[in-house]
Amino acid sequence: MAMAALSFRLCSSPLICRATLDHHATDASFIRRAADLSEMSAGLTSPHPNFGCVIATPSGKVAGEGYLYAQGTKPAEALAVEAAGEFCRGSTAYLNMEPGDCHGDHTAVSALVQAGVGRVVVGIRHPLQHLRGAAIREMRSHGIEVNVLGEDVQSKVLEDARKCCLLVNAPLIHRACSRVPFSLLKYAMTLDGKIAASSGHAAWISSKLSRTRVFELRGRSDAVIVGGNTVRQDDPRLTARHGQGHTPTRIVMSQSLDLPEKANLWDVSEVSTIVATQRGARKSYQKFLASKGVEVVEFDMLNPREVMEYFHLRGYLSILWECGGTLAASAIASGVIHKVVAFIAPKIIGGSKAPSPVGELGMVEMTQALNLIDVCYEQVGPDMLVSGFLQPVPDLLPVIPSEDATFEIDPSVNPFESSIIFFYKTWDLYGSFSNFSPHPIRMPFGDDYRTWSSVEHYYQVPHNSPFNDVKIEVMYMALKCKFSTYPHLKTMLLSTAGSVLVEASPHDLFWGGGREGEGLNYLGRLLMQLRSEYLGESSVSAENTSLAL
Ligand SMILES: NC(=O)C1=CN([C@@H]2O[C@H](COP(=O)(O)OP(=O)(O)OC[C@H]3O[C@@H](n4cnc5c(N)ncnc54)[C@H](OP(=O)(O)O)[C@@H]3O)[C@@H](O)[C@H]2O)C=CC1
Numbered sequence: 001m002a003m004a005a006l007s008f009r010l011c012s013s014p015l016i017c018r019a020t021l022d023h024h025a026t027d028a029s030f031i032r033r034a035a036d037l038s039e040m041s042a043g044l045t046s047p048h049p050n051f052g053c054v055i056a057t058p059s060g061k062v063a064g065e066g067y068l069y070a071q072g073t074k075p076a077e078a079l080a081v082e083a084a085g086e087f088c089r090g091s092t093a094y095l096n097m098e099p100g101d102c103h104g105d106h107t108a109v110s111a112l113v114q115a116g117v118g119r120v121v122v123g124i125r126h127p128l129q130h131l132r133g134a135a136i137r138e139m140r141s142h143g144i145e146v147n148v149l150g151e152d153v154q155s156k157v158l159e160d161a162r163k164c165c166l167l168v169n170a171p172l173i174h175r176a177c178s179r180v181p182f183s184l185l186k187y188a189m190t191l192d193g194k195i196a197a198s199s200g201h202a203a204w205i206s207s208k209l210s211r212t213r214v215f216e217l218r219g220r221s222d223a224v225i226v227g228g229n230t231v232r233q234d235d236p237r238l239t240a241r242h243g244q245g246h247t248p249t250r251i252v253m254s255q256s257l258d259l260p261e262k263a264n265l266w267d268v269s270e271v272s273t274i275v276a277t278q279r280g281a282r283k284s285y286q287k288f289l290a291s292k293g294v295e296v297v298e299f300d301m302l303n304p305r306e307v308m309e310y311f312h313l314r315g316y317l318s319i320l321w322e323c324g325g326t327l328a329a330s331a332i333a334s335g336v337i338h339k340v341v342a343f344i345a346p347k348i349i350g351g352s353k354a355p356s357p358v359g360e361l362g363m364v365e366m367t368q369a370l371n372l373i374d375v376c377y378e379q380v381g382p383d384m385l386v387s388g389f390l391q392p393v394p395d396l397l398p399v400i401p402s403e404d405a406t407f408e409i410d411p412s413v414n415p416f417e418s419s420i421i422f423f424y425k426t427w428d429l430y431g432s433f434s435n436f437s438p439h440p441i442r443m444p445f446g447d448d449y450r451t452w453s454s455v456e457h458y459y460q461v462p463h464n465s466p467f468n469d470v471k472i473e474v475m476y477m478a479l480k481c482k483f484s485t486y487p488h489l490k491t492m493l494l495s496t497a498g499s500v501l502v503e504a505s506p507h508d509l510f511w512g513g514g515r516e517g518e519g520l521n522y523l524g525r526l527l528m529q530l531r532s533e534y535l536g537e538s539s540v541s542a543e544n545t546s547l548a549l
């Protein structure tokens with residue numbers, strides 16, 4: 001509100017207002033161009049950011065452009081300066097991201113300073129905390145006017161341009177503030193929502209043009225991941241056959257390791273394959289894979305989150321999920337999918353048992369559906385490409401805590417990883433998650449059972465120990481009782497799959513999230529733990545039902 005009032009006062013003269021708006025529109029269009037340029041080498045620069053630079057003359061003409069082609073090559077700024085030559089003096093340089101001049105290398109900033117650039121417009125600051133602000137300070141110390149979008153200049157059009165800058169470097173921004181890589185779920189489905197015929201045959205649903213787009217997506221990813229069943233059904237290659245350098249690692253998730261002896265993925269002559277499996281699964285087959293040069297990684301708990309955390313630690317920034325609906329559902333439920341890309345082909349295959357792109361999520365009403373954000377529609381040959389985000393790209397304003405700092409605040413959940421559902425007052429939309437919600441629970445007390453009018457009433461009885469681990473256990477048992485007693489509450493809890501739950505208490509820094517996210521949010525964490533316990537149970541009971549049938 002304060003900001004709106006301020007800009008009203010500044011814009012009270014129509015002349016100033018028009019000039020400022022024109023100026024902002026020009027800045028926004030050049031920043032967008034820098035972001036587009038930076039994306040030309042997406043995948044090749046990893047693990048470095050995508051950098052683009054446009055140098056414009058005072059009359060608004062492009063004098064030079066450049067983008068970082070690959071890790072270790074000449075910086076975008078230096079390329080743009082070279083291209084602009086003498087037009088650099090007094091020009092404005094547009095950068096989608098603050099340069100990350102690191103390890104004593106100041107090539108990008110030096111190029112701009114020495115060329116006599118007068119003003120620099122920066123889309124976003126560098127997302128890594130140790131580099132953040134350094135180049136901006138350096139440029140300012142040389143007398144260059146530096147405007148950072150959202151900080152020094154603000155308007156709707158600039159905000160949209162800033163968003164483009166966040167999107168082109170989404171994988172790196174996620175890396176800076178989360179413990180899993182940026183994950184994109186891609187699938188091709190028929191108009192009647194099938195990803196294969198009832199027989200499992202799926203080649204091909206989407207057109208050749210769409211599949212070429214998939215090769216590009218692979219080329220921009222550090223790894224492509226599928227489930228064991230897709231290997232058995234499709235024998236995929238998962239290579240980026242778009243003729244441009246980078247080919248992602250192939251990852252297979254298989255609990256059983258009941259996989260074929262002959263498979264395209266076991267040919268690692270061009271690119272490597274890693275099989276992620278349950279500890280102890282089919283040791284003889286593991287030896288066989290190793291003899292083929294396939295790396296096998298065993299997990300105590302083979303689930304998407306554990307696997308993603310592992311690959312994050314190995315430095316993977318972006319993962320393309322090309323699995324079927326079974327693994328896709330598991331990945332969405334565990335909150336590791338950030339973006340969805342769906343190719344919809346104008347074909348109908350029918351079949352009540354034909355697989356669909358996302359399996360069981362435990363939702364029962366349309367109000368529980370996950371809504372995509374920033375949705376885009378594009379026609380690709382005969383197909384329609386629909387894409388959107390399941391979780392927003394974390395914003396860099398005001399500050400993203402470093403990975404370590406985040407971990408200290410809350411070792412189990414990172415509020416930047418997914419959309420956040422806040423609850424606090426019992427009359428809020430998710431107010432029933434509050435301990436004060438009027439849902440009586442019946443719990444053991446001494447040798448008997450007693451009823452308390454809410455979780456909070458039970459928790460406050462004097463038998464609780466002040467020690468954290470005991471009080472957490474007491475709370476968990478009470479919550480479990482509450483959500484098991486009231487099925488509609490359980491359904492509501494399951495409907496939040498993929499979202500971070502935060503008790504928005506400004507005062508309680510143990511159970512709540514605090515005013516500015518400084519709280520430990522133990523209530524939110526316990527609810528998420530309970531939710532994953534229920535989700536685990538529902539997938540086991542679904543398996544048992546299908547076995548019984
Ligand atoms: N049109 C399209 O875009 C696509 C279509 N398809 C089609 O989909 C069908 C296969 O679908 P689907 O069976 O869902 O295949 P998935 O790729 O989802 O594979 C499921 C398998 O993943 C493994 N897995 C490991 N961990 C988990 C976990 N935590 N949760 C779930 N699964 C896990 C298991 O392998 P294991 O049994 O080995 O333990 C499981 O059986 C095929 O017909 C294929 O052609 C597949 C991909 C894309």
Ligand SMILES: Nc1c(N[C@@H]2O[C@H](COP(=O)(O)O)[C@@H](O)[C@H]2O)[nH]c(=O)[nH]c1=O
Nearest residue numbers: 188202204205206234236237238239322
């Ligand atoms: N059927 C289908 C897709 N299927 C996906 O592509 C994989 C095969 O890749 P490859 O062996 O490299 O050609 C397959 O296992 C599955 O993950 N993709 C699409 O874009 N459109 C389609 O119609």
